[in-house]
Amino acid sequence: MAVCARLCGVGPSRGCRRRQQRRDPAETAAADSEPDTDLEEERIEAGAAELGSEWSGRSSSPSPPPRCSLLELPPELLVEIFASLPGTDLPSLAQVCTKFCRILHNDTIWRRRCREVLHRYRHILGLWQPDIGPYGGLLNVVVDGLFIIGWMYLPPHDPHVDDPMRFKPLFRIHLMERKSATVECMYGHRGPHNGHIQIVKKDEFSTKCNQTEHHRMSGGRQEEFRTWLREEWGRTLEDIFHEHMQELILMKFIYTSQYDNCLTYRRIYLPPSHPDxxxxxxxxxxxxxxxxxxxxxxxxxxxxxxxxxxxxxxxxxxxxxxxxxxxxxxxxxxxxxxxxxxxxxxxxxxxxxxxxxxxxxxxxxxxxxxxxxSGPPTExxxxxxxxxxxxxxxxxxxxxxxxxxxxxxxxxxxxxxxxxxxxxxxxxxxxxxxxxxxxxxxxxxxxxxxxxxxxxxxxxxxxxxxxxxxxxxxxxxxxxxxxxxxxxxxx
Incomplete structure (x- = not known):
């Protein structure tokens, strides 16, 4: 928290340390305690007022330049300052006050982090279509805190077309020290495990899981198939056995085999709009x-x-x-x-x-x-x-x-x-x-x-x-x- 204190301009303040000690990690990460923020700002103003009173009593000495803390700087300037700091310092900085936490959610900082710290992943944000046979798909790659996460978007359960989309994480990139990152595969039911991402070119990249055994379930293929039916279709095997059995088996094996191996994604754009x-x-x-x-x-x-x-x-x-x-x-x-x-x-x-x-x-x-x-052009x-x-x-x-x-x-x-x-x-x-x-x-x-x-x-x-x-x-x-x-x- 020494870094936080210096950035706040309050010196080695014990108040900042006490506030850090009485929060657990989840509360600290949220950084939404406005009363504590107000108290910290009052301390800063009070310190400045005391210094002003002390200098005003020394008529023989010239007045010092006014003191300015980071809290008084405009947000766009804070974005520039924060974007130049090491990635590992940003979580601590977000705990200083609500203003810092809000600014650190600015996409500009994280896009620059992707460019400067993780230069090899700078083209990965946006929408992508996986090359999964005829089935395709929709992948949205976003920055979320210290992670770049690839979310696969899925339609609602048939036939509820007005329901919201479903989504699940397929991979994430953990932004660590400068020029350092860890790629994790999120597919399967055993949690994150080692993966790999290769940038093929600007509008194409591929993923590969290095621990495919994490995709397997203890009950074998039958349990995997039933679990997949519940998650993807919202129904049991018995409900749709006669109606979709052949198609479901084909889709399931294509789906799992693709994620067991290297999968390629190609960029897609949203269509431009016009008033007409x-x-x-x-x-x-x-x-x-x-x-x-x-x-x-x-x-x-x-x-x-x-x-x-x-x-x-x-x-x-x-x-x-x-x-x-x-x-x-x-x-x-x-x-x-x-x-x-x-x-x-x-x-x-x-x-x-x-x-x-x-x-x-x-x-x-x-x-x-x-x-x-012979004749004018057709209108x-x-x-x-x-x-x-x-x-x-x-x-x-x-x-x-x-x-x-x-x-x-x-x-x-x-x-x-x-x-x-x-x-x-x-x-x-x-x-x-x-x-x-x-x-x-x-x-x-x-x-x-x-x-x-x-x-x-x-x-x-x-x-x-x-x-x-x-x-x-x-x-x-x-x-x-x-x-x-x-x-x-x-x-």
Whole structure:
């Protein structure tokens, strides 16, 4: 605490030591005792006042310069000072007072710590997609105190699409002395154990567990499998034996074998937003029939919106563009009585599909004529201010047509806008992929749906409300390049 006393400007104060002695480590780490902080500041002010009185009585001597403690410095200057200190001094510094503790939670300090102290891990913060066969995933790497932690984000249990995301730690890097760090694998049920991280390049890194025996459970594979079912699906083996057995076995063995060996992660960015976007882009949780809930990314690209899979399944792998919405072709749904008739909805959608086909053909012919020098170029229409328009739209009643299946019957009963779109379907192993017509339904700012016409199936999507830092694309071009890269991995 001598360091703390010097930094506070109070000298070898016994008050600081007494306060340290009467707290246990958990209380000290919290550093949220404001009464003690006020008392310490009063002592500092009192000391300064005594010195002022003493000097004022010495009229023959010049007045000394005013005394200033670290507590009086502006926060931005304290950030610069604290960022230059050794990492092992920061926990003690956080115990001095609430102000210091609050400043030490500033991301600027820890980002600089990653750059200067742990230079080889400076590119690891942000969002990543693990290369796990067709299943993909979402990893968020953040700084938490003296650790860099990799959190794997998982969808809620099927079919509760509006529930918050689940997450668990996969690895952590313990920030120790300058230029020193310990990597630990967090997978399994036996606690942290020795691991390794290799930075392949700026937007790619890999992890490896050096003690895979920590992943094993005492009851063997059967206990591991049942535990995994409870954690990942929220159900017992007996509940879903007949419905998902073959798929679950495949997923389990792929999942465990990947974490027993080296696993590669590739950076992903959150989509950029624009005021004219239909709704705010971002990550959503969606229902996919027997595949349960998956994580997707909604992004806007001029006349179209795209839904890209961040997690996938044996039919459509992660990275693929699962839904495409044509923002130039809005669909007016019939009234609720007629909407219940699936044939009526099918007729409306197929008419929109034919209109899109004719327009694409005309555009193609126009480009051909223009290349031959006969005729002006084809006019390209841009979407209007859909974002503002969607907020002004009065909600209309919505109900699923009879015969359309849905994993979640708790879908919204009103919607604001509908557009023509196409959905990607394929056989097992991404065989014979094709795009089929469907309807994109905008319910509100945080939920949308898609009716797969050919499958007679409905998918409901709900926004991921978690906040992700260090995940913004440096430019729109970088985001587009990222989408191409993750899609090419599974093509």
């Amino acid at each position: 976007d239909l709704i705010r882009p971002g990550l959503f949780k969606g229902t996919y029939g027997s595949h349960g809930l998956e994580i997707v990314m909604l992004s806007f690209h001029g006349k179209h919106a795209r839904v890209t899979k961040i997690t996938g399944d044996p039919n459509i792998p992660a990275g693929q563009q699962t839904v495409e919405i044509d923002l130039m072709h809005r669909i007016q749904l019939p009234n609720v009585e007629n909407l219940c008739n699936f044939n009526e909805l099918s007729r409306i959608v197929l008419e929109a599909q034919e209109q899109v086909r004719q327009e694409q053909q005309q555009q193609q012919e126009g480009r051909t004529e223009d290349s031959e020098g 390209v229409r841009e979407p209007g201010n859909e974002g503002a328009a969607a907020l002004k739209e009065e909600p209309v009643q919505f109900v699923l047509p009879v015969g359309v299946s849905s994993r979640n019957e708790n879908y919204p009963r009103t919607c604001r806008m509908c557009f023509y779109g196409t959905g990607l379907i394929a056989g097992h192993g991404f065989t014979s992929p094709e795009r089929t017509p469907g309807v994109f339904i905008l319910f509100d700012e945080d939920r949308f749906g898609f009716i797969w016409l050919e499958l007679k199936s409905f998918s409901l999507y709900s926004r991921v409300q978690a906040t992700f830092r260090n995940a913004d694309a440096p430019s729109p071009q970088a985001f587009e390049e990222m989408l191409k890269n993750i899609q090419s991995l599974t093509s």
